[in-house]
């Protein structure tokens with residue numbers, strides 16, 4: 508990869524790159540719809556990554572090349588602003604702009620980008636680009652920021668230049684990931700700990716439904732409102748409850764269930780999911796991967812029937828693998844209404860599984876099924 512990128516860079520810019528940075532995509536093992544409820548998530552960096560090669564220039568110009576898209580873009584450091592209708596260059600420009608916002612005098616630069624994180628599949632190809640860019644510029648401008656600071660800069664790039672008000676998880680996982688470990692991240696305090704994730708003979712298989720139902724954003728807002736409603740019902744009795752993070756099943760039973768059954772089901776899922784994430788971490792510490800996998804199936808069941816953010820395509824994929832002994836755990840991943848399922852599968856059984864599930868899905872749903880096989884690797888690093 509390093510040699511190939513160097514060759515492409517020289518061809519493009521007639522100079523050598525001064526640094527090449529790799530920053531990965533991510534999966535989330537468990538902990539869905541947890542961020543806005545101040546709960547925990549359990550993401551990990553994967554072996555699919557964005558790579559950016561950069562050299563500083565003597566002038567103020569910025570020259571960008573997206574190898575995979577065969578596109579170039581140029582501007583200069585005095586004219587940093589988002590390009591209309593989100594272009595790939597926004598992720599790089601938005602990352603560079605964070606240095607300016609901190610009072611650093613940015614220099615002109617050449618950057619060449621390539622990535623094997625599938626775009627728009629829910630593996631956060633955008634965070635990978637942002638983290639790679641921030642890390643490379645931090646190195647070249649000798650700003651010496653802590654990783655955690657760079658996570659926040661990458662997140663702001665996404666907010667300000669892509670207009671996506673994402674939480675912190677994606678950039679956090681890309682920047683902070685470690686091989687064979689998952690990150691137990693507290694979305695309230697941003698404190699975190701690494702939990703061992705030893706997958707001997709097991710791989711992460713992502714199955715892409717290739718749908719994104721238009722319900723996704725309106726239902727997302729509705730779920731947020733339903734969680735707020737549960738808090739409203741509990742708060743008069745327990746003033747210290749500020750989010751579902753602070754709520755217990757007893758509180759839901761007492762103050763939510765008698766008033767609003769739907770809000771009860773939604774909030775019950777969130778509270779159960781936090782408990783499940785804690786259980787999953789315990790199982791991982793004990794190297795009990797089978798019980799951990801059960802938690803993933805339970806999460807899917809909750810997302811599908813309690814929280815109701817699944818869809819027939821996601822349910823089809825999880826139901827198909829549920830009773831197969833070679834599948835340790837599976838669930839829909841991400842906000843819902845499309846995207847990927849994440850499956851933990853015995854490596855030597857993946858080919859057979861794909862050969863069965865792909866034609867079955869394509870026949871039943873009349874949609875193509877894409878798949879990616881991933882392992883858990885280090886976060887952002889210089890090559």
Ligand code: ADP
Pocket residue numbers: 573574575576593594595596598620621622623624625626627628629630631632633634636
């Ligand atoms: P994801 O869920 O993959 O993060 P997003 O829509 O948030 O999906 O981000 C995808 C966008 O990130 C792409 O449309 C593109 O602008 C940018 N991007 C990701 N990977 C690449 C790449 N290899 N080359 C150029 N741009 C990329």
Ligand code: MG
Pocket residue numbers: 631632633634
């Ligand atoms: Mg994204």
